[in-house]
Structure formats: C-alpha cells, structure tokens
Amino acid sequence: MYAILIAMNYWPLLGVAVVVAGFALRANPALVVVVAAIVSALLSDMSIPDLLALLGAKFIDSRNLLVLLLTLPTIGLLERAGLREHASNWIARMRSFTFARLLIGYLAVRQLLSMLGLTGIAGHPQTVRPLLAPMAEAAAEKIHPDIDLAERERIRAFAAATDNTGLFFGEDIFIAFGAVLLIYGFYEQNGIVLDPRHIAIWALPTAIAAFVVQSIRAIRLQKRLRENASPAGGRGRAAGAGEGGILSKHNHPHPNPLPPAGEGENRAAIRRKS
Amino acid sequence: MTMIFRVEYVYWLCGIVLVACALRELHAKRFAHAAFWGILAAIFLLGDAVKSAAAHGSVLPQQLAGIGVIALGLIAGFLRRAPTEESTSDHERRAISASRLGHKLFVPALIIPFGTLVFTLLQPFVHAGGIDQLGRAEATLLALGFACVLATFAAMQLTRSSVGNAIAETGRLLDALSWAALLPMLLAMLGAVFAATGVGEAIAHLTAAAIPVQSRLACVLAFAAGMVAFTVIMGNAFAAFPVMMAGVGLPLLIGQHHAGPAALGALGMLTGYCGTLLTPMAANFNIVPAALLELRDPNGVIRAQVPTALWLLAINLLLIWFFAFP
Numbered sequence: 325m326y327a328i329l330i331a332m333n334y335w336p337l338l339g340v341a342v343v344v345a346g347f348a349l350r351a352n353p354a355l356v357v358v359v360a361a362i363v364s365a366l367l368s369d370m371s372i373p374d375l376l377a378l379l380g381a382k383f384i385d386s387r388n389l390l391v392l393l394l395t396l397p398t399i400g401l402l403e404r405a406g407l408r409e410h411a412s413n414w415i416a417r418m419r420s421f422t423f424a425r426l427l428i429g430y431l432a433v434r435q436l437l438s439m440l441g442l443t444g445i446a447g448h449p450q451t452v453r454p455l456l457a458p459m460a461e462a463a464a465e466k467i468h469p470d471i472d473l474a475e476r477e478r479i480r481a482f483a484a485a486t487d488n489t490g491l492f493f494g495e496d497i498f499i500a501f502g503a504v505l506l507i508y509g510f511y512e513q514n515g516i517v518l519d520p521r522h523i524a525i526w527a528l529p530t531a532i533a534a535f536v537v538q539s540i541r542a543i544r545l546q547k548r549l550r551e552n553a554s555p556a557g558g559r560g561r562a563a564g565a566g567e568g569g570i571l572s573k574h575n576h577p578h579p580n581p582l583p584p585a586g587e588g589e590n591r592a593a594i595r596r597k598s
Numbered sequence: 599m600t601m602i603f604r605v606e607y608v609y610w611l612c613g614i615v616l617v618a619c620a621l622r623e624l625h626a627k628r629f630a631h632a633a634f635w636g637i638l639a640a641i642f643l644l645g646d647a648v649k650s651a652a653a654h655g656s657v658l659p660q661q662l663a664g665i666g667v668i669a670l671g672l673i674a675g676f677l678r679r680a681p682t683e684e685s686t687s688d689h690e691r692r693a694i695s696a697s698r699l700g701h702k703l704f705v706p707a708l709i710i711p712f713g714t715l716v717f718t719l720l721q722p723f724v725h726a727g728g729i730d731q732l733g734r735a736e737a738t739l740l741a742l743g744f745a746c747v748l749a750t751f752a753a754m755q756l757t758r759s760s761v762g763n764a765i766a767e768t769g770r771l772l773d774a775l776s777w778a779a780l781l782p783m784l785l786a787m788l789g790a791v792f793a794a795t796g797v798g799e800a801i802a803h804l805t806a807a808a809i810p811v812q813s814r815l816a817c818v819l820a821f822a823a824g825m826v827a828f829t830v831i832m833g834n835a836f837a838a839f840p841v842m843m844a845g846v847g848l849p850l851l852i853g854q855h856h857a858g859p860a861a862l863g864a865l866g867m868l869t870g871y872c873g874t875l876l877t878p879m880a881a882n883f884n885i886v887p888a889a890l891l892e893l894r895d896p897n898g899v900i901r902a903q904v905p906t907a908l909w910l911l912a913i914n915l916l917l918i919w920f921f922a923f924p
Contacts, residue, residue, distance in 0.1 A: 332803055336795040340831050343788075347878060351675075353885070354777040357784040358671030361791040368795035373661055378791060380663025381652065384645040386786035388739055389882060390638075390779065393612050393772070394746035398706050400767025401753040406696025407703045413696065442718070444738045445711035448887040454707050457891055477893045481902035484887040485875075488899075489906055491883075492871045496864060503836070507863035510840050514848060516859050526864035529917055530910060537909045 339364025395449045407454050412462035423463035423549065427483065427542040430456055431490045435535060438494025446491075448484060457483045467546065468553035475549075482545060486538055493534035496527035503527075605736040606646045608743035613642030618765045619772055630676040635772070637666045637673075638780065667787065674777035680770075699756065706753035713745025714738070778889040778896075781881035789837045798837070801828055802845020809846075814855045814923070821846045822915055825866055826873035833879025835870025842866070851922075861922040869914045875907035876900060 339360045346356030358379075365375045399407075415421055434446055446452075460483045461476055471479075496503045504527075508520050616639035623631040641663055648659040696703065718741040754764060772779060792798060801824070809820040824846060828838035847866060851857040874880045878897060888899045895901065
C-alpha cells in the first residue's frame with residue numbers, strides 16, 4: 325500500500341479543493357469549474373496545448389446537455405400567451421386535485437416512464453417550469469390562499485425535487501440504458517459476468533422506497549400548509565377554488581404564481597452568487 | 599449506407615438559436631452577453647468540424663475551442679440580467695389570453711414530451727435517412743429535436759406569433775438561465791478532466807488506505823460514504839462508480855467480504871444517486887431548475903432534496919448490509 329501511495333500523483337486533487345473553495349467563497353460557478361479543470365490538468369504535468377485540446381474536446385463532447393435549449397421557444401411563447409396562468413387556474417378549479425395527489429401522481433408517472441427508459445420526455449424545462457410548478461403552487465393556494473413568497477419558492481423547489489427523485493430512482497430498473505449497462509460493463513471488464521436483469525432487480529427496493537419517502541414528504545408538506553392556513557382567520561381549505569379562479573382575486577404584490585420577468589429580489593440573489 | 603439524419607443536426611439547430619440570441623444581445627448593445635452566446639454558438643456549429651479535424655490529426659481547432667471555453671468562464675461573471683418591465687398590462691394580457699386559449703395552451707407544451715416519445719418509439723421502424731441505424735442516446739436526442747421544432751411551430755400557430763417573437767422569448771428565458779445554462783456542460787468537461795488526470799484513482803487509494811479492511815461494517819460505510827462524497831464532487835454517480843468499485847468495492851467488499859456483485863453494484867450506484875440529490879455539481883438537476891423556477895436561493899432545490907436523500911441513503915445502507923452479503 326505504501327508503494328502505491330508513493331507512485332500516485334496526488335496533486336491533481338487540488339482541482340477538487342478549487343471547486344470546494346470556489347463554491348464556499350461564492351465565486352461564479354462557471355469560472356470556478358474552468359479554473360478547477362486547468363489547475364487539475366496543470367498539476368498532472370499536462371502541457372498547455374494538451375490542456376487546451378482536452379478542455380475543447382471534452383466540452384464539445386458534452387453538447388447533448390444543452391439540447392434543452394430547443395424547448396425554450398415553445399415554452400417562452402406559451403408563457404407569453406398565459407400557459408402558467410391557465411395551468412394554475414385549472415388546478416384551482418378542480419377540488420379533488422389536492423397538492424399531495426398532484427405531486428404523488430406526477431412522481432408515479434415520472435418513475436414509471438423512467439423505468440421504461442423514457443427519461444427524456446419530462447424534465448425541468450419541459451414539464452416542471454411550465455406545468456408542474458404553477459400547478460403545485462395553485463394546489464397549495466387552495467389550502468392556504470395567502471402563502472408568502474418564501475413558501476411559494478419552497479413549493480416550486482419541492483416540485484423540482486419530485487421530478488429528480490422520480491427520474492433517478494426509476495431509471496436504474498431499465499435494463500438497456502445507462503446505469504445498469506455501466507455496472508454490467510464494469511464487472512465484465514473485471515471478469516465477473518452477470519445477467520443485467522439481476523442488477524436491475526436490485527434497484528427495485530430503493531425505487532419503492534424513493535416513491536414512499538417522497539410521497540410521505542408531499543403529504544406532510546400539505547399537512548403543514550393546512551396547519552399554517554387554519555389560524556389565518558378561517559379562510560382555510562375551501563377558499564381559492566371556484567368563482568373566477570385564483571388570479572382574479574389576488575392583488576397582492578405577487579399576483580402571478582411564477583413571475584416570468586425578474587423580480588428585484590430574485591435577481592439580487594443570483595447576482596450575489598455571480 | 600450513408601446516414602442522412604445525424605444527431606449533429608440537432609446541435610446545429612441549437613447553434614442557430616444561439617446565434618439569433620447573440621445577435622439580439624448585440625442589437626441591445628450588451629456585448630458581454632453577445633460574446634458569451636456567440637462563442638457557445640460557434641462551439642455548437644463548428645463542433646463536428648473540430649472533431650473531424652482532430653480525427654485527422656489536427657488539434658489546433660480543439661485548442662481554439664479550449665480557449666473558447668476559458669473565455670466563457672471569464673465572461674460568465676459579467677452577465678447581468680436585462681432589466682425587464684413587467685407591467686400590469688402584460689399581466690392582464692396574459693390572463694385574457696389564458697382564458698381565451700384555455701386547454702389549447704397545453705397542446706404545444708405536451709407535443710414536446712409526447713412527440714419525443716412517439717419519435718423515439720417509431721425510429722426503429724423508420725428506414726428512411728438511416729434513422730433506424732442510430733444508437734439509443736442519439737435517437738432520443740434526435741427525437742427531442744424533432745418534437746421541439748414541431749412544438750415551436752404549433753406554439754407559433756396557436757399564439758399567432760412570428761419567428762421574431764419566438765427568438766425574443768427564447769432570449770428572455772436564456773437570459774434568466776444565464777451561465778447556469780452552461781454549467782452542466784462545464785461540469786461534464788471537469789469530470790472528464792478529473793478522470794484524465796487521475797483524481798478518481800487518487801481518491802480511491804486514499805479511501806482504501808484509510809479504512810480497517812478487516813471490518814465489514816467499516817468497508818460498507820467507506821464504500822457508501824465514498825460513493826456519496828465522490829458523486830458530490832463529480833456531480834455524477836456514473837463517474838464515481840468505477841472509481842469506488844475499483845478502489846473499495848471489488849478488492850474489499852467482493853474480494854474479501856464476499857458481497858454479491860449484482861446487489862452491490864445496483865445498490866452502490868443508487869447510493870451515489872443520493873449524492874446527486876445533494877450537490878450543486880449536478881447542475882442540470884439542481885442548479886438549472888433553481889434558475890428556471892426563479893428561486894432566490896440557488897441551492898433551493900438541493901435544500902428540498904436533503905431529507906429524501908438522507909432517508910434513501912439510510913435505506914440503501916440497510917439494504918446493502920442485509921442483502922448484499924449472501
């Protein structure tokens with residue numbers, strides 16, 4: 325073991341330190357990542373031309389991660405035409421569609437689709453921002469009509485978290501894609517040949533656990549909203565539904581569930597980070 | 599057979615959208631923004647030329663792309679969101695439009711997921727243009743590209759908007775995302791650099807050297823903690839898995855403590871996913887949505903995921919302990 329420790333070059337680990345320090349100091353994350361890559365490469369005795377070629381090649385290889393860009397024209401046009409207002413009104417009118425049912429239903433669908441390998445059909449730009457988040461906010465407003473901005477943001481974040489949970493803990497069960505093949509390939513290279521189905525089956529208990537944990541959290545969040553709502557002058561559960569929908573009766577500073585064009589404070593927070 | 603449909607077309611389309619947004623920023627005299635989206639557009643449009651040049655032994659284009667990446671990192675700190683005036687009339691206009699169009703508004707939005715689904719499922723049967731020859735990941739990307747184009751036309755038709763409106767709206771959303779849009783690509787690049795410079799092996803060696811190898815419990819805990827920690831650092835459980843398996847999983851848990859490989863592999867990977875829920879390095883899942891949902895706290899999504907991640911981590915540990923050692 326000692327000999328191995330000597331032979332290894334541990335200096336590139338400083339790249340990890342750069343990332344940690346950069347995030348801790350709230351430097352611009354894009355800059356932090358680029359600097360970390362350069363530090364790690366230079367400390368591994370890579371020449372500068374090789375370093376530049378490595379950065380360029382690997383960045384080009386990851387272009388698939390920005391294809392979400394192509395969803396933006398549709399989402400932008402629909403938002404301008406009132407998509408989020410409509411999604412929110414619609415949920416507000418439907419009495420039986422509670423906050424917890426909405427999120428648990430979405431979670432179930434997302435997880436089942438991931439299990440079939442259909443991971444790309446939902447996601448943060450395609451479904452969470454235009455549909456799930458405003459619906460979740462409207463469902464929360466049915467319980468507690470006067471929720472503040474902080475609570476709204478927690479609900480939006482919970483919607484995004486539900487999408488991630490459904491995706492991550494569904495996809496491992498699909499045999500022909502991603503994680504299972506990586507595990508299978510790793511073992512194969514090391515002389516252990518397995519049936520991919522045996523790997524996938526072991527992802528099932530955690531998948532069920534993920535569904536149960538996230539569902540319980542959705543129910544508890546709904547319960548907390550109810551508890552916060554009831555002391556506030558008896559305007560509890562029934563309010564918000566029915567007559568004319570949410571938007572017409574709200575004149576407080578945040579009439580729109582998810583203001584599309586920047587509110588001052590949102591911007592300030594993001595700027596502080598950058 | 600020459601392939602007519604290639605996944606590169608999707609990247610070129612992204613490049614064209616980025617050029618349009620860069621020109622829009624140039625017109626508004628926001629030069630840092632124009633340069634940022636312009637460089638990115640060049641990388642999308644020329645990426646395949648760069649790759650084929652490298653395949654023919656010329657690395658200069660790759661090096662120029664590398665300089666472009668560094669420039670993107672430097673410019674990122676100067677991006678500021680355009681001042682937008684959200685007037686009450688805008689809000690009223692949206693409310694009126696929402697009640698006029700009603701459920702029709704959902705149609706273009708749903709074309710994206712369901713179009714992707716249908717195109718993905720159809721591809722094995724479409725023999726024109728070599729679509730049936732594509733790999734699964736490429737097929738999904740191409741299907742997403744098709745669906746997005748179709749959805750954009752449907753949205754323009756429905757809302758009676760011009761291409762100009764579509765570009766303006768794209769620019770508005772891209773401006774809201776800002777550098778967060780780029781972070782997933784940069785982090786994937788960082789992961790590849792870490793892999794190329796041996797960061798993974800170094801961490802695996804340190805972990806393996808630090809644990810009392812005779813104790814099964816210590817090995818399980820080190821393996822799980824290593825999967826989570828390395829996933830948090832790399833932002834990706836796929837990067838952590840081979841490293842921790844090679845360092846701890848294979849030699850210690852399977853070799854010495856006789857763990858079942860199938861269960862350990864699956865549960866180890868899922869333990870890494872708990873780390874993915876916790877890290878800003880998994881930007882496309884955690885930071886991009888915070889920007890998309892306009893949360894004041896960039897770590898808001900991570901905060902919402904902490905309880906889920908910790909519960910699932912505990913459950914995974916128990917599953918490994920009771921079921922991975924037959």
